Amino acid sequence: MKKITAAITAVHGFVPPDILSNSDLEKMVETNDEWIVARTGIKERRIQKTPGLATSDMAVEAVNGLLQKRGITAADIDLIIFCTITGDMIFPSAACILADKIGAKNAFGYDLAAACSGFLFGLETGATFVESGKYKKVLVLGGDKMSSIIDYTDRNTCIIFGDGVGCVLLEPNEDGLGVIDSILKIDGQGRQYLYQTAGGSLKPPTHETIDAREHYVYQDGKAVYKFAVIGMAEVSAQIMERNNLTSDDINWLVPHQANLRIIDATAKRMGLNQEKVMINIDHFGNTTNGTIPLLLWEFENKLKKGDTLVLSAFGGGFTWGAIYLKWAY
Numbered sequence: 581m582k583k584i585t586a587a588i589t590a591v592h593g594f595v596p597p598d599i600l601s602n603s604d605l606e607k608m609v610e611t612n613d614e615w616i617v618a619r620t621g622i623k624e625r626r627i628q629k630t631p632g633l634a635t636s637d638m639a640v641e642a643v644n645g646l647l648q649k650r651g652i653t654a655a656d657i658d659l660i661i662f663c664t665i666t667g668d669m670i671f672p673s674a675a676c677i678l679a680d681k682i683g684a685k686n687a688f689g690y691d692l693a694a695a696c697s698g699f700l701f702g703l704e705t706g707a708t709f710v711e712s713g714k715y716k717k718v719l720v721l722g723g724d725k726m727s728s729i730i731d732y733t734d735r736n737t738c739i740i741f742g743d744g745v746g747c748v749l750l751e752p753n754e755d756g757l758g759v760i761d762s763i764l765k766i767d768g769q770g771r772q773y774l775y776q777t778a779g780g781s782l783k784p785p786t787h788e789t790i791d792a793r794e795h796y797v798y799q800d801g802k803a804v805y806k807f808a809v810i811g812m813a814e815v816s817a818q819i820m821e822r823n824n825l826t827s828d829d830i831n832w833l834v835p836h837q838a839n840l841r842i843i844d845a846t847a848k849r850m851g852l853n854q855e856k857v858m859i860n861i862d863h864f865g866n867t868t869n870g871t872i873p874l875l876l877w878e879f880e881n882k883l884k885k886g887d888t889l890v891l892s893a894f895g896g897g898f899t900w901g902a903i904y905l906k907w908a909y
């Protein structure tokens with residue numbers, strides 16, 4: 581019997597229509613377009629402004645597009661893994677809410693929290709379910725409504741993040757296509773540099789936590805940058821070495837979009853020129869769990885069956901990693 585791998589057989593995404601540009605931010609905090617572009621590469625990001633809409637609502641749009649493309653219904657899905665740090669509520673999970681909204685009556689599912697590396701962790705987990713032979717259609721989503729936890733008076737963070745959700749379908753493949761290898765890591769020492777203080781069991785919400793603005797993202801950008809620029813490049817180089825891949829073998833680097841300078845350093849370490857690097861940070865900013873699936877969605881029509889991709893990320897936790905996969909369609 582041939583070995584079963586987990587292949588991506590469909591991809592889709594959704595970003596809300598409202599744009600938050602650098603010139604909009606200039607009116608909100610002391611910043612300027614030149615600084616933001618030079619230090620991050622971001623020109624604008626999408627924000628879900630409509631009251632009453634949450635992360636699951638973006639996911640519904642993304643999943644419905646995917647199902648239509650693949651020609652299946654939500655009832656065909658076996659498992660939903662929703663990688664997010666901004667689920668609609670603390671509980672129930674965004675996966676439960678999504679399953680209800682799309683009518684995924686035959687699926688089980690759960691949320692996975694690994695911040696900016698979440699989609700890679702979800703892809704590895706979903707792939708393992710498919711490889712087991714027990715699950716045939718696994719939906720892996722990555723995305724966040726970052727605007728719900730961003731302090732728009734803090735110029736250190738509000739210029740960076742945007743909203744959006746991407747998703748992929750994993751199905752069994754017997755031709756050696758799909759997820760081939762992964763290196764995934766966590767280091768909780770990094771929690772001192774990137775976190776949201778309140779709202780969890782350590783500091784439940786009180787008037788004081790709200791007054792102290794502790795329900796927003798805090799980031800020591802300089803410190804995170806130092807770890808990210810080394811971590812993402814190193815793990816990407818490691819997965820190449822372990823699989824005897826040269827830069828010529830790689831068709832695409834699909835990097836988490838935190839900062840264009842981190843992406844450039846990773847590509848340089850891998851010996852890749854810019855034409856092989858997927859970028860959407862300029863128009864979507866950092867969508868946290870959404871960056872990688874949204875890239876696959878936007879670049880879908882450039883991908884060819886058999887293409888070699890390295891997906892790579894670094895984020896809060898710290899969490900980081902790289903996945904080597906072969907595109908299946």
Ligand code: UT7
Nearest residue numbers: 611612615619696735736739801802804805808838839895
């Ligand atoms: O996705 C999850 C993982 N996250 C990351 O990988 C993010 C990693 N970090 C970064 O990408 C960068 O550190 C940032 C983009 C967040 C910041 O860039 P930086 O080059 O590290 O800037 P900095 O924080 O060192 O600040 C440099 C200067 C400071 O002024 P002084 O002290 O040199 O006078 C800041 O006060 O720039 C100032 N600054 C700003 N100026 C204009 C900080 N934020 C802004 C701003 N506009 N928005």
